[in-house]
Amino acid sequence: MSGRGPDILRAASLPAVPWKNGGGVTTEIARHPRGDASLDFAWRISVARIACDGPFSAYPDIDRTLAVVSGQGLSLEIEGAQPVILSAASAPLAFPGERPVHARLSAGPVDALNVMTRRDLIRHAVLPVTQPIAHPLPTNVVAAVLVAPVGFVAVDGPDGGTGIGLGPGDAAVFDPAADRLLGIRPLGGSHAWLVSMHRPTGQPGAG
Known part of the structure; x- marks a missing residue:
């Protein structure tokens, strides 16, 4: 991050x-x-x-x-x-x-x-996160949102340092131009969803 x-x-x-x-x-x-x-x-x-x-x-x-x-x-x-x-x-x-x-x-x-x-502007992917991951965002991703509907989730800072914490119902919106590698750690058996939006083929300006 x-x-x-x-x-x-x-x-x-x-x-x-x-x-x-x-x-x-x-x-x-x-x-x-x-x-x-x-x-x-x-x-x-x-x-x-x-x-x-x-x-x-x-x-x-x-x-x-x-x-x-x-x-x-x-x-x-x-x-x-x-x-x-x-x-x-x-x-x-x-x-x-x-x-x-x-x-x-x-x-x-x-x-x-x-x-x-x-459909004509954006595609999306939804990744369940139940274990700690270091997730790279592909270069075609234009937006990424981490949703923590239940429990607590930590998002690591640069080089694994102190980052931010999400409580139940919180979310984090990432700028893929700056945040290409996301360190995500569900805490205490919680879970989260990482939603990424990317451009359809042939639509370089979408998003």
């Missing part, structure tokens, strides 16, 4: 945004471009509280990835595919935002990491 360090987003400062279809509330973590809570974004990262069975909002031309961060599990019925059961131990699930999706809770509310990118 560079000497400048990432931008730290504390849980208490993150806004709650109603779902597009009015069926729930999302805690918005980061988006580009910054601004109001409109649908005009290149990428957006949030944690959604899913409290009841029902359909997801439709997002045409958006690629989505969902990962359960807490709760007893979630079944997703995605048009054209077999139902998928997600839990906190499951790999993140990617699907097109315009495809109809119906969610069914296994046993009570679920909190889910929700990553959305506009």
Whole structure:
């Protein structure tokens, strides 16, 4: 990590945004471009509280990835595919935002990491982090966000020195031009997700 360090987003400062279809509330973590809570974004990262069975909002031309961060599990019925059961131990699930999706809770509310990118501008990857890693960011990454929905996570400083700590619900936004190697250490059995955004092939100016 560079000497400048990432931008730290504390849980208490993150806004709650109603779902597009009015069926729930999302805690918005980061988006580009910054601004109001409109649908005009290149990428957006949030944690959604899913409290009841029902359909997801439709997002045409958006690629989505969902990962359960807490709760007893979630079944997703995605048009054209077999139902998928997600839990906190499951790999993140990617699907097109315009495809109809119906969610069914296994046993009570679920909190889910929700990553959305506009398909013609940005692609994304979601990496679960459960053990200490030194993660290099590829040169085509234009933004990277570390999300710590539960537990505490340390991000090492330059040359392994003292860096910063993230508490439950906090996040860190990295500048890939300065921070190409990220040292990430989940503490006390916690876990985190590293979300990276990169340009599609043939779109050198996206992001």
